[in-house]
Amino acid sequence: MPELVRPDVRLHSAWLDAHAEWGPGAHEDGFGLRPTDDVDSPAGFAAWVARLSAPSTTTHSCTYRWIVQDGRVLGGIALRQGDDEYVRWAGHIGYGIRPSARRRGHATWALARTLDEARSLGLTRLLAVCAPDNPGSVRTLEHCGGIFERVDDTGSGPVRRYWFDL
Numbered sequence: 001m002p003e004l005v006r007p008d009v010r011l012h013s014a015w016l017d018a019h020a021e022w023g024p025g026a027h028e029d030g031f032g033l034r035p036t037d038d039v040d041s042p043a044g045f046a047a048w049v050a051r052l053s054a055p056s057t058t059t060h061s062c063t064y065r066w067i068v069q070d071g072r073v074l075g076g077i078a079l080r081q082g083d084d085e086y087v088r089w090a091g092h093i094g095y096g097i098r099p100s101a102r103r104r105g106h107a108t109w110a111l112a113r114t115l116d117e118a119r120s121l122g123l124t125r126l127l128a129v130c131a132p133d134n135p136g137s138v139r140t141l142e143h144c145g146g147i148f149e150r151v152d153d154t155g156s157g158p159v160r161r162y163w164f165d166l
Contacts, residue, residue: 002069002106004077004113007049011066011073012042018073018098029096030076032064063117067097067110074101077110079118089154092118092126093164107140115144119166126166129159 005011019039032052038044052064061082067075075097080087093114097107111128118126128146130137138160142148146162 002067002074002109004065004110005068007052007064007066009042009046009049011068011071012045014068014071014073015045015066016040018075021098021100022096029094030064030078031066031096032062032076032078065110065114067101067106074098074106075110077114079114081121081123087127089129091129091161092123093128102136107136108143111140111144115164115166118164124166126164128162128164130162132158132160 016039033039033048037048037051039048055061061080063079063081065077065079066073067077075095077095078093080090080092080094093111095107095110095114115126128141129152130141132138132151141160141162144164146164149161149163151158151160
């Protein structure tokens with residue numbers, strides 16, 4: 001059974017395996033990875049994990065969790081609080097599952113638990129977005145109760161917008 005865990009430097013090697021599966025770049029949703037983050041070196045990885053765990057210095061706070069099973073990083077999920085421009089663009093929830101772990105229910109499982117966490121924090125309405133050509137995320141969001149609002153052109157491509165009323 002997978003677990004949702006806080007980012008941890010002890011998972012450096014396992015995280016690098018997942019990252020390699022996605023290929024180069026900072027595109028893994030749910031991990032808070034920036035193009036300037038050095039995740040290859042132990043010191044850089046530790047600095048990145050510390051940033052993910054630190055109190056937010058932006059207008060929204062974010063809780064990151066990694067989806068881990070048997071020491072293997074399967075994906076990540078982020079819960080953003082607030083209503084700044086980034087949240088309106090990316091949503092309150094973002095997640096990604098490594099390619100070899102997809103189509104096994106991990107995203108649905110992690111999203112359901114993250115929605116429970118949002119409820120416990122007193123959040124009442126959350127936005128999630130996904131690419132229109134991502135049927136796996138469409139199914140995940142709808143299975144967990146997301147209500148489709150519309151397709152928006154964000155400037156970096158169209159997204160499907162879903163709302164969760166908690």
